[in-house]
Amino acid sequence: QKEVEQDPGPLSVPEGAIVSLNCTYSNSAFQYFMWYRQYSRKGPELLMYTYSSGNKEDGRFTAQVDKSSKYISLFIRDSQPSDSATYLCAMTATNFGNEKLTFGTGTRLTIIP
Amino acid sequence: GAVVSQHPSRVICKSGTSVKIECRSLDFQATTMFWYRQFPKQSLMLMATSNEGSKATYEQGVEKDKFLINHASLTLSTLTVTSAHPEDSSFYICSGVRTYDQPQHFGDGTRLSIL
Numbered sequence: 001q002k003e004v005e006q007d008p009g010p011l012s013v014p015e016g017a018i019v020s021l022n023c024t025y026s027n028s029a030f031q032y033f034m035w036y037r038q039y040s041r042k043g044p045e046l047l048m049y050t051y052s053s054g055n056k057e058d059g060r061f062t063a064q065v066d067k068s069s070k071y072i073s074l075f076i077r078d079s080q081p082s083d084s085a086t087y088l089c090a091m092t093a094t095n096f097g098n099e100k101l102t103f104g105t106g107t108r109l110t111i112i113p
Numbered sequence: 114g115a116v117v118s119q120h121p122s123r124v125i126c127k128s129g130t131s132v133k134i135e136c137r138s139l140d141f142q143a144t145t146m147f148w149y150r151q152f153p154k155q156s157l158m159l160m161a162t163s164n165e166g167s168k169a170t171y172e173q174g175v176e177k178d179k180f181l182i183n184h185a186s187l188t189l190s191t192l193t194v195t196s197a198h199p200e201d202s203s204f205y206i207c208s209g210v211r212t213y214d215q216p217q218h219f220g221d222g223t224r225l226s227i228l
Contacts, residue, residue, distance in 0.1 A: 097216065103157055
């Protein structure tokens with residue numbers, strides 16, 4: 001079993017819909033959680049990062065962490081065609097920065113105009 | 114802030130040549146830099162972690178003599194693929210960390226094709 005599980009998709013939704021992206025994990029030591037967006041042939045771009053459980057909102061994006069269920073989510077409201085990309089969850093145990101990240105496999109998302 | 118620049122973005126070269134990829138943190142000092150490799154439709158695979166002025170720490174299965182990493186300053190790390198072969202063709206991505214309480218920021222990657 002992988003440490004981090006993420007549905008690879010592909011996921012297609014109509015423009016304007018709410019998108020829900022999820023990851024589950026098995027290592028209860030993980031405390032730092034990140035979501036990256038990766039466009040084709042580009043490097044990952046940091047979207048959101050959270051520590052421990054709870055919600056964090058930034059514009060159209062909301063990140064949720066439920067440590068009791070070992071489950072994290074990223075919600076995208078009012079989805080736009082420009083949101084079409086691969087979304088990677090990542091997590092670590094000790095700190096955000098100089099520790100090796102454990103990634104999900106990424107979910108390929110397409111927003112249909 | 115936290116911009117990481119990678120150069121070149123694309124390299125095509127003949128088998129047997131060595132290729133150097135640069136990773137620069139443009140607006141911060143990167144205490145730690147990471148090098149990843151990514152195959153099509155797959156997630157990132159960590160190759161090595163480097164700290165300024167120290168030898169890089171390589172992940173299991175990564176040949177340190179094949180993939181030479183130098184982190185000579187707080188804003189520059191280089192990855193040299195020595196005597197490259199077609200199986201080394203891949204997308205190589207670096208990331209930098211400003212402080213331990215900030216996440217990694219990634220460059221835009223280098224697409225390496227060995228003919």
